[in-house]
Amino acid sequence: DTGVSQDPRHKITKRGQNVTFRCDPISEHNRLYWYRQTLGQGPEFLTYFQNEAQLEKSRLLSDRFSAERPKGSFSTLEIQRTEQGDSAMYLCASSFQDRGGTGELFFGEGSRLTVL
Amino acid sequence: QKEVEQNSGPLSVPEGAIASLNCTYSDRVSQSFFWYRQYSGKSPELIMSIYSNGDKEDGRFTAQLNKASQYVSLLIRDSQPSDSATYLCAVNLGYKLSFGAGTTVTVRA
Numbered sequence: 400d401t402g403v404s405q406d407p408r409h410k411i412t413k414r415g416q417n418v419t420f421r422c423d424p425i426s427e428h429n430r431l432y433w434y435r436q437t438l439g440q441g442p443e444f445l446t447y448f449q450n451e452a453q454l455e456k457s458r459l460l461s462d463r464f465s466a467e468r469p470k471g472s473f474s475t476l477e478i479q480r481t482e483q484g485d486s487a488m489y490l491c492a493s494s495f496q497d498r499g500g501t502g503e504l505f506f507g508e509g510s511r512l513t514v515l
Numbered sequence: 516q517k518e519v520e521q522n523s524g525p526l527s528v529p530e531g532a533i534a535s536l537n538c539t540y541s542d543r544v545s546q547s548f549f550w551y552r553q554y555s556g557k558s559p560e561l562i563m564s565i566y567s568n569g570d571k572e573d574g575r576f577t578a579q580l581n582k583a584s585q586y587v588s589l590l591i592r593d594s595q596p597s598d599s600a601t602y603l604c605a606v607n608l609g610y611k612l613s614f615g616a617g618t619t620v621t622v623r624a
Contacts (some may be wrong), residue, residue: 409575416518423622432611434614439616439617440616441519441603441614441615441616441617442559442603442611442614442615443614444611444613447610447611454610455610459592488558490558490559502547503549503561504549504561504605504612505561506558506559508557508558509557509558509559
Protein backbone atom coordinates (compact mmCIF):
# COMPACT_ATOMS: atom_id res chain seq x y z
CA ASP A 400 0.00 0.00 0.00
CA THR A 401 1.57 3.31 -1.07
CA GLY A 402 -0.94 5.66 0.56
CA VAL A 403 -0.46 7.91 3.58
CA SER A 404 0.06 5.89 6.74
CA GLN A 405 -0.35 7.03 10.33
CA ASP A 406 0.63 5.46 13.60
CA PRO A 407 -0.80 4.77 16.09
CA ARG A 408 -4.38 4.53 14.92
CA HIS A 409 -5.72 4.92 18.43
CA LYS A 410 -4.18 6.39 21.56
CA ILE A 411 -5.74 6.64 25.00
CA THR A 412 -3.79 8.69 27.50
CA LYS A 413 -4.22 10.42 30.81
CA ARG A 414 -4.36 14.16 31.11
CA GLY A 415 -0.89 15.63 31.44
CA GLN A 416 0.91 12.91 29.49
CA ASN A 417 2.79 13.51 26.23
CA VAL A 418 1.81 11.77 23.01
CA THR A 419 3.46 11.53 19.60
CA PHE A 420 1.92 10.64 16.26
CA ARG A 421 3.79 9.63 13.16
CA CYS A 422 2.85 10.14 9.52
CA ASP A 423 4.46 8.62 6.44
CA PRO A 424 3.28 10.48 3.34
CA ILE A 425 3.03 9.25 -0.22
CA SER A 426 6.65 9.01 -1.28
CA GLU A 427 6.66 11.42 -4.22
CA HIS A 428 4.67 14.10 -2.37
CA ASN A 429 6.54 17.18 -1.20
CA ARG A 430 3.88 18.66 1.05
CA LEU A 431 2.63 17.23 4.30
CA TYR A 432 -0.27 18.56 6.34
CA TRP A 433 -1.65 17.97 9.81
CA TYR A 434 -5.33 18.55 10.48
CA ARG A 435 -7.49 17.94 13.52
CA GLN A 436 -11.12 16.84 13.38
CA THR A 437 -13.70 16.68 16.15
CA LEU A 438 -17.14 15.09 15.99
CA GLY A 439 -19.53 16.91 13.67
CA GLN A 440 -16.87 19.26 12.31
CA GLY A 441 -14.73 19.33 9.22
CA PRO A 442 -10.95 18.93 9.40
CA GLU A 443 -9.21 21.96 10.88
CA PHE A 444 -5.77 22.98 9.60
CA LEU A 445 -2.92 22.76 12.09
CA THR A 446 0.33 23.02 10.17
CA TYR A 447 2.09 22.07 6.96
CA PHE A 448 5.54 21.31 5.58
CA GLN A 449 7.02 21.85 2.17
CA ASN A 450 9.78 19.25 2.09
CA GLU A 451 11.46 19.63 5.50
CA ALA A 452 10.44 23.25 6.10
CA GLN A 453 7.47 24.00 8.34
CA LEU A 454 5.93 26.93 6.49
CA GLU A 455 2.74 27.68 8.36
CA LYS A 456 1.13 27.01 11.70
CA SER A 457 -2.44 27.71 12.72
CA ARG A 458 -3.14 30.05 15.60
CA LEU A 459 -4.98 27.06 17.06
CA LEU A 460 -1.66 25.29 17.52
CA SER A 461 -0.66 26.10 21.08
CA ASP A 462 2.92 25.86 22.26
CA ARG A 463 2.13 22.38 23.60
CA PHE A 464 2.02 21.16 20.01
CA SER A 465 5.15 20.64 17.94
CA ALA A 466 5.61 19.07 14.55
CA GLU A 467 8.73 18.02 12.70
CA ARG A 468 9.58 16.58 9.34
CA PRO A 469 13.23 15.64 9.39
CA LYS A 470 14.79 15.16 5.96
CA GLY A 471 11.47 15.90 4.31
CA SER A 472 10.19 12.37 4.72
CA PHE A 473 7.99 11.23 7.61
CA SER A 474 6.55 13.69 10.12
CA THR A 475 5.80 13.59 13.81
CA LEU A 476 3.24 15.58 15.77
CA GLU A 477 3.84 15.76 19.50
CA ILE A 478 1.38 17.03 22.08
CA GLN A 479 2.84 17.79 25.48
CA ARG A 480 0.84 17.92 28.71
CA THR A 481 -2.33 16.69 27.04
CA GLU A 482 -5.69 18.16 28.00
CA GLN A 483 -9.15 16.68 27.56
CA GLY A 484 -9.82 19.26 24.85
CA ASP A 485 -7.07 17.66 22.76
CA SER A 486 -9.26 14.59 22.22
CA ALA A 487 -9.82 14.44 18.48
CA MET A 488 -8.87 12.65 15.29
CA TYR A 489 -5.47 13.86 14.05
CA LEU A 490 -5.29 13.57 10.29
CA CYS A 491 -2.19 13.67 8.15
CA ALA A 492 -2.43 14.44 4.45
CA SER A 493 0.08 14.81 1.65
CA SER A 494 0.16 16.37 -1.79
CA PHE A 495 2.48 17.25 -4.60
CA GLN A 496 2.64 20.93 -5.42
CA ASP A 497 5.25 22.47 -7.69
CA ARG A 498 3.91 26.02 -7.57
CA GLY A 499 1.63 28.18 -5.47
CA GLY A 500 -1.80 27.18 -4.29
CA THR A 501 -2.89 23.82 -2.96
CA GLY A 502 -3.68 20.73 -4.94
CA GLU A 503 -5.49 17.58 -3.98
CA LEU A 504 -4.81 16.33 -0.48
CA PHE A 505 -4.70 12.63 0.25
CA PHE A 506 -5.43 11.69 3.83
CA GLY A 507 -4.18 8.90 6.01
CA GLU A 508 -6.50 6.87 8.20
CA GLY A 509 -5.98 9.21 11.13
CA SER A 510 -4.84 8.84 14.71
CA ARG A 511 -7.65 9.03 17.22
CA LEU A 512 -6.63 10.53 20.56
CA THR A 513 -8.67 10.15 23.72
CA VAL A 514 -7.49 12.07 26.78
CA LEU A 515 -8.99 10.84 30.05
CA GLN B 516 -18.37 34.64 8.28
CA LYS B 517 -17.06 31.10 7.97
CA GLU B 518 -14.64 30.41 5.15
CA VAL B 519 -16.68 27.46 3.87
CA GLU B 520 -20.32 26.77 4.66
CA GLN B 521 -22.41 23.75 3.76
CA ASN B 522 -26.11 23.05 4.12
CA SER B 523 -26.38 21.46 7.52
CA GLY B 524 -28.35 18.33 6.73
CA PRO B 525 -28.81 15.58 7.47
CA LEU B 526 -30.09 14.79 4.03
CA SER B 527 -32.19 11.67 3.56
CA VAL B 528 -32.91 10.46 0.05
CA PRO B 529 -34.53 7.28 -1.29
CA GLU B 530 -32.39 4.80 -3.19
CA GLY B 531 -32.16 5.77 -6.84
CA ALA B 532 -32.89 9.46 -6.24
CA ILE B 533 -30.60 12.46 -6.73
CA ALA B 534 -28.84 13.90 -3.68
CA SER B 535 -27.95 17.60 -3.98
CA LEU B 536 -25.30 19.13 -1.75
CA ASN B 537 -24.42 22.80 -1.57
CA CYS B 538 -21.40 24.77 -0.45
CA THR B 539 -20.56 28.48 -0.37
CA TYR B 540 -17.19 30.06 0.29
CA SER B 541 -16.05 33.51 1.32
CA ASP B 542 -12.70 34.03 -0.44
CA ARG B 543 -13.18 35.31 -3.99
CA VAL B 544 -9.63 34.42 -5.04
CA SER B 545 -10.05 30.68 -4.39
CA GLN B 546 -9.24 28.73 -7.54
CA SER B 547 -9.66 25.07 -6.67
CA PHE B 548 -12.47 23.20 -5.01
CA PHE B 549 -12.87 19.66 -3.79
CA TRP B 550 -15.47 17.24 -2.50
CA TYR B 551 -14.47 14.58 -0.01
CA ARG B 552 -16.54 11.66 1.25
CA GLN B 553 -16.09 10.51 4.83
CA TYR B 554 -17.61 7.34 6.19
CA SER B 555 -18.26 7.20 9.92
CA GLY B 556 -15.03 6.64 11.81
CA LYS B 557 -12.91 6.86 8.66
CA SER B 558 -10.77 9.57 7.09
CA PRO B 559 -11.84 11.84 4.20
CA GLU B 560 -11.55 10.40 0.70
CA LEU B 561 -11.27 12.66 -2.34
CA ILE B 562 -14.08 12.09 -4.82
CA MET B 563 -14.12 15.21 -7.02
CA SER B 564 -12.05 18.27 -7.82
CA ILE B 565 -13.17 21.22 -9.92
CA TYR B 566 -11.25 24.26 -11.06
CA SER B 567 -13.35 25.97 -13.75
CA ASN B 568 -16.86 27.34 -13.84
CA GLY B 569 -19.47 24.89 -15.03
CA ASP B 570 -20.09 21.21 -14.53
CA LYS B 571 -17.70 18.32 -14.15
CA GLU B 572 -19.03 14.77 -14.27
CA ASP B 573 -17.41 11.61 -12.95
CA GLY B 574 -19.62 8.55 -12.98
CA ARG B 575 -22.67 9.21 -10.82
CA PHE B 576 -21.13 12.39 -9.38
CA THR B 577 -21.41 15.88 -10.88
CA ALA B 578 -19.68 18.90 -9.39
CA GLN B 579 -20.87 22.38 -10.31
CA LEU B 580 -18.90 25.58 -9.78
CA ASN B 581 -20.03 29.19 -10.01
CA LYS B 582 -17.20 31.49 -9.00
CA ALA B 583 -19.25 34.65 -9.43
CA SER B 584 -21.73 33.39 -6.85
CA GLN B 585 -18.99 31.69 -4.79
CA TYR B 586 -20.94 28.47 -4.90
CA VAL B 587 -20.02 24.83 -5.38
CA SER B 588 -22.42 21.91 -5.47
CA LEU B 589 -22.31 18.14 -5.74
CA LEU B 590 -25.01 16.00 -7.27
CA ILE B 591 -25.13 12.27 -6.65
CA ARG B 592 -27.31 10.54 -9.19
CA ASP B 593 -28.93 7.14 -8.69
CA SER B 594 -28.05 7.25 -4.99
CA GLN B 595 -27.04 3.93 -3.45
CA PRO B 596 -26.95 2.85 0.21
CA SER B 597 -23.14 2.86 -0.10
CA ASP B 598 -23.32 6.63 -0.70
CA SER B 599 -24.47 7.11 2.91
CA ALA B 600 -21.67 9.22 4.37
CA THR B 601 -20.69 12.76 5.27
CA TYR B 602 -19.64 14.90 2.31
CA LEU B 603 -17.08 17.61 2.94
CA CYS B 604 -16.60 20.63 0.71
CA ALA B 605 -13.02 21.96 0.64
CA VAL B 606 -11.74 25.20 -0.82
CA ASN B 607 -8.18 26.17 -1.62
CA LEU B 608 -7.05 29.13 0.48
CA GLY B 609 -3.48 29.63 -0.67
CA TYR B 610 -1.30 27.06 1.07
CA LYS B 611 -4.11 25.04 2.67
CA LEU B 612 -7.55 23.57 2.09
CA SER B 613 -10.33 24.90 4.29
CA PHE B 614 -13.18 22.50 4.95
CA GLY B 615 -16.84 22.93 5.65
CA ALA B 616 -18.50 21.07 8.52
CA GLY B 617 -19.94 18.52 6.12
CA THR B 618 -23.39 17.33 5.12
CA THR B 619 -24.47 13.87 6.20
CA VAL B 620 -26.36 11.93 3.56
CA THR B 621 -28.46 8.87 4.30
CA VAL B 622 -29.74 6.81 1.39
CA ARG B 623 -32.74 4.76 2.46
CA ALA B 624 -33.56 1.52 0.69
